[in-house]
Amino acid sequence: MRLVSKYSLAFGLFISVLVMLSSCGSRKNMVYLQSDSTQINTVYEQYIPKIQPNDILTIVVTAADPKVTAPFNPISSMTTSNMTQQTDMALRPTYTVDNKGDINLPMLGKVSVLGLTRLEAIEKIRTELSQYIKEPGVNINFNNFRVSVLGEVARPGSFIMPTERVTVLEALGMAGDLTIRGVRENVMLIREVDGQKKIHRLDLTQQNTLNSPYYYLAQNDVIYVEPNKAQINNSKLGANTNIIISIASLLITVISVLTR
Known part of the structure; x- marks a missing residue:
């Protein structure tokens, strides 16, 4: 029986070591934007999102005399001083x-x-x-600037x-x-350009x-973070846990019989 206990303990330690090793990750795989000789020259103006078909825009026209803007803000006349900012935004005219x-x-x-920018x-x-x-003011905002983030987050x-x-x-x-299991070196970005989806x-x-x-996102971008190898292996281990336990139990039983 002592021999069986030793085998059981050794098996448990073996599984624990495997799990610990599979979970280890190096610093270079975990830390964002590690220092190097790269010169940062990001200019947002080069990558400003452009208006696309099916975008929903909130457009509000203003002027010194609010009465002259009424025909251009068909819903703004419904606003009152008692409305919250959220309600007021919901009532502003939108255009698809x-x-x-x-x-x-x-x-x-x-x-x-x-193809125009907002400005x-x-x-x-x-x-x-x-x-x-005379001297109109115009304010435009995207109503559907949505970004989806999937995977190991x-x-x-x-959003x-x-x-x-x-x-x-x-x-x-x-x-x-x-998450700690997400691959930081290979994050996928899916973007639709001229009706075609492209992966970067x-x-x-x-x-x-x-x-x-x-680096700067456009409306309807999808970000996907894939799991690292350790997470994939752990998933396989989790799916096969019952099989592993059954095999281990069988081996312990066989050893117990043979060593009596």
Whole structure:
């Protein structure tokens, strides 16, 4: 019986060592943006998101005389001093960009905004409004600037961003950061461009990621963090736990019989 106990103890220690070894990771695989000779020259203006078909834009027109803006803000007349900011935002007029890249504005009719940045679209609409309003003001916001984060993060999901200036690190932060099991050197970013989805890879352990054209996100981007080998192996071990326990029990029984 002592021999059986020794075998049982040895088997348990063997499994524990395997688990510990599979969970180990080196510093270079874990630390973000490790120091190197890379010169950081990220310029957000080079990667500002452009308006795409099916984007939903909130557009509010302002002027010195609020009465002249009423035809261009068809829902703004419903607002009252008692409304919360959230309710007021919900009542502001929104416009969906059609498949041709146009929005249909009151009085102005169809205005093409495809491929424009938010600021470029503001300037274009302001110019169009000048024929009706003296020195008009225009504010445009994305209503559907959504980014999805999947895989080995603490809180996977889809997130509506309050601004279009968002980085991959900020999106991962909203998802609770990568887990210890996430592969930081090969983060996948899926982006749709001109109706086609394209896959790009980012190495978050390297500083040159800050210079990547995909460091700043676009609307509807999907970030996927794959599990490391240890997590994959642990999953296999978990799925086969009953088999391993059965085999171990059988071996211990056989050894017990043979050593009587």
